[in-house]
Amino acid sequence: MQGIVIGGSKNIFSVECDDNVTRQCTIKGKKLKTEDRFYNPLAAGDFVNIEPDEKNNELGQIISLEPRKNAFVRWNVKGRAPQLLAANVDRIFCVTTPDEPPFRPRFVDRMLIQADAANIEPVILCNKCDLPIDSDVDFRLAEWERIGYTMIKVSAKTGEGMSQLATMLEGKRSVFAGQSGVGKSSIVNVLDSSVVLKTGSLSEKYGRGTHTTTRGMLYHLRLNESLMDGRMGATADIIDTPGVRRFVLDGIDADDIILYFREIAPIVGTCTFGMSCTHTKEAGCRVLEAVHAGVISEERFESYERIKEEILTGNWKD
Numbered sequence: 001m002q003g004i005v006i007g008g009s010k011n012i013f014s015v016e017c018d019d020n021v022t023r024q025c026t027i028k029g030k031k032l033k034t035e036d037r038f039y040n041p042l043a044a045g046d047f048v049n050i051e052p053d054e055k056n057n058e059l060g061q062i063i064s065l066e067p068r069k070n071a072f073v074r075w076n077v078k079g080r081a082p083q084l085l086a087a088n089v090d091r092i093f094c095v096t097t098p099d100e101p102p103f104r105p106r107f108v109d110r111m112l113i114q115a116d117a118a119n120i121e122p123v124i125l126c127n128k129c130d131l132p133i134d135s136d137v138d139f140r141l142a143e144w145e146r147i148g149y150t151m152i153k154v155s156a157k158t159g160e161g162m163s164q165l166a167t168m169l170e171g172k173r174s175v176f177a178g179q180s181g182v183g184k185s186s187i188v189n190v191l192d193s194s195v196v197l198k199t200g201s202l203s204e205k206y207g208r209g210t211h212t213t214t215r216g217m218l219y220h221l222r223l224n225e226s227l228m229d230g231r232m233g234a235t236a237d238i239i240d241t242p243g244v245r246r247f248v249l250d251g252i253d254a255d256d257i258i259l260y261f262r263e264i265a266p267i268v269g270t271c272t273f274g275m276s277c278t279h280t281k282e283a284g285c286r287v288l289e290a291v292h293a294g295v296i297s298e299e300r301f302e303s304y305e306r307i308k309e310e311i312l313t314g315n316w317k318d
């Protein structure tokens, strides 16, 4: 029988099966044949084949994993392996805030890079737009839009922008990712008022959020009709993920990182020294020229330099 993984830990997974029964499943033989490079063998959104338990219909064993359409991962520093955050999704919503927790544009840049590397369309979802927006933050948000990323601004608190978000989510499977405390679970609660996820206040001590959500989990939402112009029956699948303190890239070479900066990539290769240009000091470097001319923003260029450095040194900053 087939099913979709709703959530789970290292050993036990909730699988919503084709007969509409959600079973708690272990992996038969403890290991799946296909995947052993990941920290966790399965993620929310994975399709699996299971054998229901003969004695207890609420239990089962996972026999195999169906090939993934895509997977959103990050490098888990402590586990020293890539960690699956979600599988088989249509879009990744990179959730950020102008403040509370403090705005961290490089965190967003890394999520955008990892999404592009996985061939999944990223959307930047800026929550807490009820808070005052600093001019630096405003510039960065506008810059992402200028270079072609889809941006959506909402407030889970006031409801602003939520109809537009609901319309984008309808009929699709999306993942919410971002720092702890940006309001990922709060947004889910506003989209479907029959869902009540735990949300947490920001930790005073760190101003970073307290990791309220501890496991990635797939929800079948019934979007509130008030968000859909009174239309009932609109649905959306959302994978809510736990906030991470650091989003460390997985599987991207330092030399390739520049190609994931959408506004820089088309210029790479046009420098006088071609592909061997390091974009640091060469005469005839078209990338540096574009930075000086303001075609590429200094902020994004610095983000590129720093992320490249992080990959080379393994010294990842918050």
Ligand SMILES: Nc1nc2c(ncn2[C@@H]2O[C@H](COP(=O)(O)OP(=O)(O)OP(=O)(O)O)[C@@H](O)[C@H]2O)c(=O)[nH]1
Residues within 6 Å of the ligand: 127, 128, 129, 130, 131, 154, 155, 156, 157, 158, 178, 179, 180, 181, 182, 183, 184, 185, 186, 187, 198, 199, 200, 201, 202, 209, 210, 211, 212, 213, 214, 241, 242, 243, 244
């Ligand atoms: N001002 C304001 N606060 C918000 C908004 N949305 C959420 N919050 C608050 O932000 C805090 C964190 O919200 P959560 O939904 O728990 O954040 P999260 O991203 O799910 O956090 P983790 O589960 O730890 O990753 C809570 O105190 C919310 O009430 C908003 O739009 N505006």
Ligand SMILES: [Mg+2]
Residues within 6 Å of the ligand: 184, 185, 186, 198, 199, 212, 213, 240, 241, 242, 243
């Ligand atoms: Mg949460």
